[in-house]
Structure formats: C-alpha cells, structure tokens
Amino acid sequence: MAGGELAEAVNRLLAGRVGASALRAALVDLYEFRLGKAAAAAGVGAGPGVALVAVGGLGRRELVPFSDLDLVLVHDQHPDIATIADALWYPLWDARIGLDHSVRTPGEALQVASADLRTAMGLLDARHLAGDAELTGRLAAAARDQWRRTARTRLPELAESTRRRWERSGEIAQSAEPDLKYGRGGLRDLGVLRALAAAQLTDRPGEELRQARELLLDVRTELRRELRRDRDVLSGVDAGPVAAELGFGDRFALARKLSGAGRAVGYAVDVALRATAEPPRGRFGRRPSRTPLDDGVVLHGNEVALARDAVPAKDPALLLRVAAAAARTRAPISHGTLRTLAESAPELRTPWPPAARDSLTELLGAGEGLLDAVEALDRTGLWARLFPEWGAVRDLPPREPVHSWTVDRHLVRTAVEAAKLTTTVSRPDLLLLAALLHDIGKGRDADHSELGAAISAEVARRIGLSGPDVALVSGAVRHHLLLAHTATRRDIEEPGTIARVAATVGNDVVLLELLQALTQADSLATGPGMWTDWKAGLVAGLVHRCRQVVQGHGFRPPEPLDARRRELVAAAVASGRGEVLITSDGKVVTVVVAAPAHTDLLAPAAGVLALHSLEVHTAVLRGHDGGRAGIFTASPKFGSPPDPALLREQLARAVSGALPLEAKIAAKERDYRSAHVAAAPKVLWFDEETGGSSTVVLELRATDRIGLLYRVAGALRSCDAEVKWAKVATLGAAVVDSFAVSPRTGRLDPGWRQRVERAVLAAAA
Structure with missing residues (x-):
C-alpha cells in the first residue's frame, strides 16, 4: 500500500463537497478496501484460522478524518501468525496510517477484556474485515456474552471511570469550548449507553439520543476536516467555519444546538448509571431506609424522593423542597420523583407563599449541588415552571470570548459562587436571587442590564418580595457591572467618581454590599483569571470610599412588645x-x-x-x-x-x-x-x-x-x-x-x- 496514494485519496475526499455523514461513509469504504488488499497481501484469508477485525470508529462505521484505526488480528493458534502480522502491520505503518493494533486468539482477547474495561467495551463493536468470518463471529458473540454476564459487576468501575473522565474533560453542555469526544455528554458517553444496552441493563438509545449522536459526529467530522488534524475540542474560532459547513446560521446557533445535545446525552448517562447501580441495602440486607430531609421529602437509598404521605397535587412548594434537599445533600432526584412532580405538581400562584420563597433561597444557597439540581429540573420542564424567563438564555452561547459557559450555566454558577459570600452581606437571600438573574436579559436586542432589571423585578414580585426588596434585586441586576467597570477604568480616589457611584446606588449601603459580592461571584463564574487580587483590591477600595459617603446600615432595633406580651x-x-x-x-x-x-x-x-x-x-x-x-x-x-x-x-x-x-x-x-x-x-x-x-x-x-x-x-x-x-x-x-x-x-x-x-x-x- 503506497502511503502517498492513500494520502492523496484521503485528501480528495476531504476536499470534496460531500456532507459530514457521506464523508465518514466514504472514509470507511476507502480504508476497508485498502485494508482488504493489505490483508490479502499478508496472507490473511489464505486459509482458515486468521481474521482481521475492526473495532472502534471503523467497527461502528463512523470513522472521522484523522482517526487511528483500531484493529485486531485474531487467530486460532496459527503457526505463522507472527509472519502474517509483520506482513500486515509494516505496510500500514509505511503508509502512515495511525494504528491501535493487537494480535490475539479469541481466548486471549476475552481474557484481556475480563481485566480491561476499555477492551471489553471495544469488542462490542467488533466487525469482520477480512479472513475467517466464522472466527470473527465466534469472537464477537463470545465478547457480547461475556459482557452480558459480567457487566453488572463492572458497573462501579464503569461509573467511576466515566466520572473521572468528566472531571478531566468537562462537559459538552453549556461549555464555551466543548470536548466532543471525552466531555460529559459526548461521543464516549454514547458508547457507555450502547454498552449498557448491550448488557440488557437499559433500553437502546432513542431518537433524541440518535440525533445527538449524529450532530456530535458531524461537528467532529467538520472540525477535523477544517483543521486537517485530529482535534476534538471545538473552540470559538473554529466553530464559525464548522457551523457554516453544517448549515447553521452562525457559531452561536451551532453552540446552542450542541449544548442541547450534550445535555440530553449527559442526563441519559447519569440516569442510566443510577438506574443500573446496585441499590444500597440497610442492615441485614433490608431495603434501603427512608431518611427524612424535609416536609414530604426523604433520602431513599442514594436518591432524593417523595415521602409516602406527600401529596404533590396539593403542595405547590414541594417541588422547591425536593430541589433544595437534593442540592443540599448532593444526592440526585429520583427519576420517578421528577416524573411525578412534572405530572402532578400545580403551579405556584403569585405571590409565592413565604415557605416556597424560603425553599428557593435554600436551593440557591446550597453551593455546587445547585448545578445538578437545576439541570434535573430543567431537563424535565420543571425549572421553566418556576422561571418561564429562563427559555431565552437556555443553552445561549456567550458573545464574549472570556466566558467559559453558556449564559444559563453562568447564571447558576454565579449563584454557586455567591453562596460562598453570603456572610459578606446583610441580605444573602437577595444576593442569591440577583446572582441567578443578573444576566437574564441577554439573548435579546436590548441592553441586557436594563432589560434584566425589568425582568428581575417581575420575578421578584412574582415570588412575593416586598417593594423595597424588589427594588434592591432590580438595582443589583441593573448595576451588576458598575463596580468592576468603575474600579478598573476610573480613578477610584477621585471624589467625583465616588460621588457618582454613591448616587447610582441611591446612597444605599445594602445595595452597595450586594453589588460588591455580586461582582466577585460574577467574575469567578465567568472563567479563569477573571477575578484577580488586583481587581479585588480595586473593587474593595472603591466600596470602602463609597461607604464613607453612604450613610445608614439597613436594620433597625426590634419593635417594642405588644400588650399581650x-x-x-x-x-x-x-x-x-x-x-x-x-x-x-x-x-x-x-x-x-x-x-x-x-x-x-x-x-x-x-x-x-x-x-x-x-x-x-x-x-x-x-x-x-x-x-x-x-x-x-x-x-x-x-x-x-x-x-x-x-x-x-x-x-x-x-x-x-x-x-x-x-x-x-x-x-x-x-x-x-x-x-x-x-x-x-x-x-x-x-x-x-x-x-x-x-x-x-x-x-x-x-x-x-x-x-x-x-x-x-x-x-x-x-x-x-x-x-x-x-x-x-x-x-x-x-x-x-x-x-x-x-x-x-x-x-x-x-x-x-x-x-x-x-x-x-x-x-x-
């Protein structure tokens, strides 16, 4: 096989105007043809007992440009297997084809698969290329049978390796630069779902996941065609040409679609891993206990669920208590509970009762657990019931390159950061709400701070805040950029600057401290390096000088006792x-x-x-x-x-x-x-x-x-x-x-x- 001839054939395919799916099919056909000729030249197929088997992308017929070929040379103790292997591999290397190869008997392959999870899952994609087709069939059938028999015992390892990969690679959904293959919600996660289905532990992925897979493959294909190299992280710079090739209006439309696909896949994997995990047992093998977490909410095993006496149809605030409990404990909400709430929970009437408002504050102040709780509610349509305004920012990609997340994830992450700052303000409840809503005005043709102030005021009134508190939340959203812009662009020792900031906040020290905490939380949730000691010092200096101008504190001594007391x-x-x-x-x-x-x-x-x-x-x-x-x-x-x-x-x-x-x-x-x-x-x-x-x-x-x-x-x-x-x-x-x-x-x-x-x-x- 001539390396130049193969490279020229690949370049012709890449230069052609065929779509992403057709390009993958053409690459599969090209490599299968070349591998078939190479196998025949090496002696594979000259007699029984030797087969060339494809796994990985080639095995699944979804080969993207510049991918290595995953190949297994399978034999039945063939005496000349070393000679055949050398005759096969060396021409492929000379042709500069990237290989991940092995030479094994079916027994050796199964033994490796029993110890190596990646090999076990890879053999599920085994597909015959050349030689003894019966041998390939035996290996593929034995690998699937072994996986079905052992998959349940390997689930903890699979779940742990998946979560470690997520930690390394981040997630597709709501990320400004997603890793299409290894990120949470990416192609490797679809492999996890296929493996669980092959073990008959879950259903096969449905239409939504099939469409997500096609989109991820298409984006990965066009990214590599554009860059002419193996890369799976989609940057903002590369997203424009990829979006144009795939027929999206711009990179922002592609990013929004990709985020939605990643969320669908990531959520499906999370549900599947929880559904197939061994349920925890109480003492003496009894069923898992139900530990009370809140009124109508329990921890059942490792999941947050409804108590037996809970009546969702008559308790509009139950949804918020469930979410707050899940965020607080970092335990997932059971799928059945989410389904019951989606079907039965009534709308919260305006204004919300104080108990519902308190549960919202507890939810927003829970820290990192807020991320998964909001995601679970959002995927099931429950978050939109609480905040109909959320639809405008859901999966909305950032316009500024410094942002690491989509707008909706940035808002939730700002609330996470604000939860660490609640002791720096006298109204932590208002800080958390302002953090959640500060960019809610984005995605529309208007000044997002002004529009956001109006939207946040409407939300604050709907959840039952008093008039002064509504004004504070709206003011924090309206002026959430004030301190950062002033501190970094103006002389903070200039009396006129201090007077202007004090006048802008209405000489209100409560609003001033809300803005200081919100500035820090917003910066930390934007991306690495956005909150530095230099910036923190400037903002603190500006706030200190404004405090000297602004009078009052915001709390009063308690009222005198009434007659009965x-x-x-x-x-x-x-x-x-x-x-x-x-x-x-x-x-x-x-x-x-x-x-x-x-x-x-x-x-x-x-x-x-x-x-x-x-x-x-x-x-x-x-x-x-x-x-x-x-x-x-x-x-x-x-x-x-x-x-x-x-x-x-x-x-x-x-x-x-x-x-x-x-x-x-x-x-x-x-x-x-x-x-x-x-x-x-x-x-x-x-x-x-x-x-x-x-x-x-x-x-x-x-x-x-x-x-x-x-x-x-x-x-x-x-x-x-x-x-x-x-x-x-x-x-x-x-x-x-x-x-x-x-x-x-x-x-x-x-x-x-x-x-x-x-x-x-x-x-x-």
Missing part, C-alpha cells in the same frame, strides 16, 4: 419564673418566653427549639419593666410541630436550668450535621445603632445549623456580655443575627470586643 412579662416578674405562650398558624409556631430580667433567656429557649428540630426564622429579645421576653417564630424541618405542652414544659425547665441542654444539643448536632456550603462567619460592630455609650450592636453573618443560636448565646454569656436586645433572621442557609450587647462588668473597650468576637466566631464556625 407585656402582660406575660409582668406575670413572669411577679412569679419569679419563666412563663411561656405558644401559638401556631399551620406549621409555623410562635413561641414567647418571658422571665425576670436577671434570668438567662436566649440560650435556653434557642436550645429547646433546636432539640425539637424547629428551624428558627426570626427571634426577638426585648426587655420590659423588670423582665424580658423572647419571641421566636419557627417551623419543623419535617413532620409536625411538637406537642405544645411538652414544648412549654421543656422551655420552663430550660429557663430554670433544670434541663441538661449542652449534652442534648451536642448529640443533636452530631446526628444532623449540616451539608450546606460553608461560608466563613463574619462579625460586624455598629456603635451608632444603640443610642448609648455602653452598648454596641454585634452583627453575626453565618451559615445556619442546628444549635447555632444556642452556641452564640452561650459564647456571649461566657464573655460576660449582657444582651439588651436581639434580632435574628434566617434567610435560607444563612443567618444575620444582631445583638445589642454590653459588658456586665468592666468597660466596653477594644480588648472586650476582641474576646467577644473570637468567641462568637468560634461558636459559628
């Missing part, structure tokens, strides 16, 4: 013991605990609520006429509220010191360790908020967990800090707690503040 405090002062009042509205419980002024109240009450797995939404501590009252609103994480009589009895015992809270809380924390993303706790001090020279406000921003308020109250007590009033807000996975404190003895000096801050941060860590 003042009466409860008076009763506690008169009796000298704790008094408790419990009311409920559905699953939301309001607990008022009153005690004489000298009684420690915050830690005991917070501890009892934590023991009953009651999630504290707000807590207010107020003094009145020789006594004090703590007002807590809370709801059970799952199940029903505790018996009021039991709760009242334990609260009274805890306030009197008769309940051993420390050991019980420690045990509860061990059993229910939080899986939320760990944002570093932060303490801020505000001297001007109390109106007194001996009292200061300490604000704690931290990730919520069972027993946190109890631990913080204990830390304040250990530092001899008297809590004059307290105001606690739980916002999804984050808390923003304010305490007006003063030293019981000594002076309010820097040393005392440092001791208090260290103790509070240690309690919140």
